[in-house]
Amino acid sequence: MSKHLTCCGEPSLGLLKTLHDKSHDSESVRQCASCGVYWFHRWHEMIDFDGGDDSMTDWYTRITEDESRTLMSANGRPDLGFLELGKRPSICIDEQGARETGGQPGHSWT
Numbered sequence: 001m002s003k004h005l006t007c008c009g010e011p012s013l014g015l016l017k018t019l020h021d022k023s024h025d026s027e028s029v030r031q032c033a034s035c036g037v038y039w040f041h042r043w044h045e046m047i048d049f050d051g052g053d054d055s056m057t058d059w060y061t062r063i064t065e066d067e068s069r070t071l072m073s074a075n076g077r078p079d080l081g082f083l084e085l086g087k088r089p090s091i092c093i094d095e096q097g098a099r100e101t102g103g104q105p106g107h108s109w110t
């Protein structure tokens, strides 16, 4: 999935800290090993109980080093409101492909 990221020519994301990890959604702070840019990553799986295909969505938002530090040092769940729609350009990736969005959900599903 990291080929869709826009930080550099050869993005390769390493995990810095998992903020939230459940079977159907996760949130983490990542850093590109090639250029050092920080990203917030959210993954969410929507289960189709009617027997259709489950759908998975990834969101990536570029964050500053300060923001990554704030997220990683938070006690409990950090405030993710600054990522909400309209506030931060993000990349959304699902089975339709990758597209740019104006933000991502500022909270998880669980």
Ligand SMILES: [Zn+2]
Binding pocket: 007, 008, 009, 010, 011, 012, 032, 033, 034, 035, 036, 037
């Ligand atoms: Zn990069």
